[in-house]
Amino acid sequence: MKNILNIKGLTIEGFNDNQWSTIVDGVDLTLARGEVLGLIGESGAGKSTIGLASMGYSRRGCRISSGSILFDGTELCQASDRVKQKIRGTRIAYVAQSAAASFNPAHRLIRQCTETRVRHGQLTAAQAEKEAIENYRRLLLPDPEGIGFRYPHQVSGGQLQRAMVAMAMACKPDIIVFDEPTTALDVTTQIEVLNAIKQITRHLGTAALYITHDLAVVSQLADRIMVLKNGRKVEENQTRKLLDTPGKSYTQKLLSVRSQRPIKKPVQLKQNVILEVNQVSAAYKKKELVLDTIDLTIRRGQTVALVGESGSGKSTLARAITGLLPPLSGEVIFQGNPLGASYRSRDRESLRKMQMIYQMPETALNPKQTIETAIGRPLSFYFGISGREKRKQVLEFLDRIELPASYINRYPGELSGGEKQRVCVARALAAKPELVICDEVTSALDNLVGEEILKLLQNLQNDLGVSYLFITHDLATVRAIADEVVVMLKGKIVEKGPRNKILNSPGHDYTKRLLNSVPKMNPDWLDDLLEKRKNTRSKKAA
Amino acid sequence: MSSLIKFIQKAPWSARIGIIILVMNIAVAAFAPVISPYGETEITGDVWEEMSLTHPLGTDHLGRDLLTRMIYGARNTIALALTITFLSFTLGTLGGFLAATLGGWCDTLLSRMVDLVLSFPTLIFALMVLSVAGTSILSLICVIAVLDATRVFRLARAVAMDIAVMDFVEAGRLRGEKTGWIILREILPNALPPLVAEFGLRFCFVFLFIACLSFLGLGIQPPTADWGSMVKENAGAITFGIFTPLWPAAAIALITVGVNLIVDWFLNLASGLKE
Numbered sequence: 001m002k003n004i005l006n007i008k009g010l011t012i013e014g015f016n017d018n019q020w021s022t023i024v025d026g027v028d029l030t031l032a033r034g035e036v037l038g039l040i041g042e043s044g045a046g047k048s049t050i051g052l053a054s055m056g057y058s059r060r061g062c063r064i065s066s067g068s069i070l071f072d073g074t075e076l077c078q079a080s081d082r083v084k085q086k087i088r089g090t091r092i093a094y095v096a097q098s099a100a101a102s103f104n105p106a107h108r109l110i111r112q113c114t115e116t117r118v119r120h121g122q123l124t125a126a127q128a129e130k131e132a133i134e135n136y137r138r139l140l141l142p143d144p145e146g147i148g149f150r151y152p153h154q155v156s157g158g159q160l161q162r163a164m165v166a167m168a169m170a171c172k173p174d175i176i177v178f179d180e181p182t183t184a185l186d187v188t189t190q191i192e193v194l195n196a197i198k199q200i201t202r203h204l205g206t207a208a209l210y211i212t213h214d215l216a217v218v219s220q221l222a223d224r225i226m227v228l229k230n231g232r233k234v235e236e237n238q239t240r241k242l243l244d245t246p247g248k249s250y251t252q253k254l255l256s257v258r259s260q261r262p263i264k265k266p267v268q269l270k271q272n273v274i275l276e277v278n279q280v281s282a283a284y285k286k287k288e289l290v291l292d293t294i295d296l297t298i299r300r301g302q303t304v305a306l307v308g309e310s311g312s313g314k315s316t317l318a319r320a321i322t323g324l325l326p327p328l329s330g331e332v333i334f335q336g337n338p339l340g341a342s343y344r345s346r347d348r349e350s351l352r353k354m355q356m357i358y359q360m361p362e363t364a365l366n367p368k369q370t371i372e373t374a375i376g377r378p379l380s381f382y383f384g385i386s387g388r389e390k391r392k393q394v395l396e397f398l399d400r401i402e403l404p405a406s407y408i409n410r411y412p413g414e415l416s417g418g419e420k421q422r423v424c425v426a427r428a429l430a431a432k433p434e435l436v437i438c439d440e441v442t443s444a445l446d447n448l449v450g451e452e453i454l455k456l457l458q459n460l461q462n463d464l465g466v467s468y469l470f471i472t473h474d475l476a477t478v479r480a481i482a483d484e485v486v487v488m489l490k491g492k493i494v495e496k497g498p499r500n501k502i503l504n505s506p507g508h509d510y511t512k513r514l515l516n517s518v519p520k521m522n523p524d525w526l527d528d529l530l531e532k533r534k535n536t537r538s539k540k541a542a
Numbered sequence: 543m544s545s546l547i548k549f550i551q552k553a554p555w556s557a558r559i560g561i562i563i564l565v566m567n568i569a570v571a572a573f574a575p576v577i578s579p580y581g582e583t584e585i586t587g588d589v590w591e592e593m594s595l596t597h598p599l600g601t602d603h604l605g606r607d608l609l610t611r612m613i614y615g616a617r618n619t620i621a622l623a624l625t626i627t628f629l630s631f632t633l634g635t636l637g638g639f640l641a642a643t644l645g646g647w648c649d650t651l652l653s654r655m656v657d658l659v660l661s662f663p664t665l666i667f668a669l670m671v672l673s674v675a676g677t678s679i680l681s682l683i684c685v686i687a688v689l690d691a692t693r694v695f696r697l698a699r700a701v702a703m704d705i706a707v708m709d710f711v712e713a714g715r716l717r718g719e720k721t722g723w724i725i726l727r728e729i730l731p732n733a734l735p736p737l738v739a740e741f742g743l744r745f746c747f748v749f750l751f752i753a754c755l756s757f758l759g760l761g762i763q764p765p766t767a768d769w770g771s772m773v774k775e776n777a778g779a780i781t782f783g784i785f786t787p788l789w790p791a792a793a794i795a796l797i798t799v800g801v802n803l804i805v806d807w808f809l810n811l812a813s814g815l816k817e
Contacts, residue, residue, distance in 0.1 A: 322716055343716055351718040364709040368731035381717060431717070 004174050004207050005031040010067035012049055023049050024231040034205040038222030042446040046231040047211045051177045055092045056084045089116040093168035097180040099160040103152040110148030113167040135166040139196040158189030162196050177209045186309040187517040215254050216519035220526040227251050239523050272299045274435050274467050280330035282320045290316045292491045303468040305482035313491040314471045318437050352382045355428035359440035361420035365412040372408045378430040397426040418449035437469045454481055475518045487511050560803030567797050571617040578610040583765040590784050599789050603776050615767040623748045629687035634694025639725045642702035656692045664689055672760045697740055701733045742805035746798045769794050
């Protein structure tokens with residue numbers, strides 16, 4: 001079979017700190033017609049850069065320094081802008097990670113989906129619309145005739161992502177580059193998008209580059225998988241072969257599912273209760289309850305995982321507990337004492353005992369404060385420690401979070417995402433809290449880095465006996481760290497109980513669906529699941 | 543002191559030019575009585591004399607030596623403009639940050655007060671207040687500073703609003719930090735770049751505003767020299783082909799450029815941009 005894309009010795013450099021540094025280092029890649037190649041690696045591996053380069057494009061501040069990109073006989077490295085422009089959008093299309101940021105909010109979906117087709121003068125607007133509707137149907141979007149006439153904010157995230165796939169498909173391209181198309185989605189919505197992508201690559205015979213950091217996701221779609229690290233190819237193999245017999249230790253590491261920690265014996269004594277949330281309801285607008293009479297108990301030294309899709313009210317519950325969003329009714333009881341509804345009315349001691357770690361380490365640290373200030377402030381603020389003693393303690397914390405002592409004078413901008421998150425952990429612990437609320441602390445990080453953070457949190461819990469309220473949508477994380485699981489749906493708690501009970505024999509339909517939707521490292525998982533769901537649906541219909 | 547020298551040594555050439563211009567101006571202003579050939583208000587020649595050895599830049603519309611007037615003018619103008627800009631920035635930034643951080647009634651109250659002041663044409667408002675309060679230097683400083691602060695307030699509030707919703711500010715609030723710390727330590731360092739850029743611009747506008755008021759008789763009172771009023775007083779000379787008014791105008795332009803070159807440098811440093 002003739003290859004549609006043939007990349008040889010591709011080297012891409014980026015301009016950084018007054019010098020060119022290599023981002024992609026001599027990567028070879030071939031893609032046959034109708035084949036799906038998965039590109040996998042952590043952030044900084046050069047996946048997206050390769051994806052863009054296959055369209056002959058390099059980001060601002062980057063240059064393709066050597067190598068050749070042969071697309072269907074055309075050399076894209078030396079091609080003029082006009083040639084490349086003609087190929088892009090018509091023969092190679094691109095699907096970005098965040099559809100919400102890629103659609104123009106001021107235009108209807110269908111206008112944006114048909115734009116390339118009409119602009120390239122291939123079809124009239126009416127013909128293109130008809131075709132777009134056909135694509136919507138193929139992508140299993142609800143109401144295919146009507147959905148295109150909505151604005152981007154009127155459809156859900158998963159639907160928008162599929163609309164973007166429809167946009168990419170509009171010109172019947174030979175290759176579609178998918179750049180992390182499901183990373184920003186919930187597991188339950190992710191399935192819909194994966195299914196849609198599978199349909200089109202299978203039935204239209206479109207070749208695809210599928211870029212992701214999630215091996216389980218890519219194994220559902222890809223024929224072959226290429227593992228990248230720091231701009232170099234680690235290994236490449238057929239999907240099944242790679243999963244069964246990974247050749248390199250790095251791939252094995254990616255393959256290993258988060259290790260599970262032994263569950264602790266819950267001590268059901270009354271005095272062990274740290275936090276009690278009692279019938280709490282909260283709303284941003286009147287009459288639209290985001291939290292509906294929530295009851296929750298956290299015990300000393302335990303980790304309670306709060307699971308649910310985005311919009312289920314998980315983070316709102318954290319805001320209600322911390323007092324950022326005063327609840328409409330109900331109360332929060334901390335170590336037996338009712339807390340004030342707003343954080344403003346709480347005393348310094350109760351603020352100290354409850355700390356928070358955020359999802360985005362980038363925005364959780366003040367970029368203009370050194371690490372010493374960030375970790376040292378709680379020390380001086382709560383305990384009046386200053387000067388040399390403060391510096392000594394900050395160094396101890398750095399040691400504890402496994403960062404070198406030289407980082408003490410650095411600014412957050414000079415640290416990687418995982419290192420920043422470690423600093424956030426240290427900042428929370430510097431207050432010597434009883435309870436730490438972790439709001440999606442690993443979801444902005446790569447799998448391996450997130451794993452390290454979880455390990456760190458677990459070790460600290462073993463040493464210090466703090467309790468965690470762990471908010472997450474990732475069930476692998478729950479499996480790894482939780483003692484108790486609470487499942488939330490639309491502002492209500494639908495199920496709670498010990499981890500093993502919830503994960504192994506869930507009682508509520510929603511919990512079952514949530515558990516079902518987590519991709520497994522098995523190439524047949526998606527097909528099996530869809531088959532099963534279809535059967536149950538037809539059974540129900542009968 | 544040595545660290546300051548090192549800091550300046552690292553500055554790009556554009557900033558160095560700016561520093562030279564500013565230092566020269568300040569030196570001239572500081573040593574005005576020593577270096578000027580005549581007294582500030584001394585009439586030494588004919589009206590609008592040409593450049594000569596006795597009058598290096600010629601004379602003004604009353605026959606006073608222009609160089610002398612320029613030197614004394616530097617003293618009044620720079621001191622006044624810098625004082626006013628600093629004052630208006632302190633006021634406006636503080637107000638804007640308070641409004642953004644506290645929100646609620648504090649924001650509403652401050653914002654509506656600023657709207658009220660902004661709804662009057664600035665010049666007319668200034669004329670009104672100055673004619674009531676009198677035309678002393680102090681009232682001049684206060685009036686222009688307050689008027690200018692309303693515009694700084696708008697910018698500071700908008701910038702701070704974006705920063706105040708960041709997680710690290712929230713973390714500070716949850717820690718129990720006082721408003722003062724949140725404004726000075728969390729928000730201010732991150733809001734500096736746009737504010738510093740605005741500073742350069744505002745500085746020039748203040749110059750022009752003082753000149754404007756002086757022309758209308760409510761600014762710096764004659765015979766005190768200031769560049770703005772010197773341009774206005776001597777503007778008529780242009781029609782006779784005499785370029786006397788261009789000297790003070792050039793001085794204003796020069797210091798404006800100088801200040802902005804320095805501001806640009808700070809801006810690059812503050813926003814972390816490299817050359």
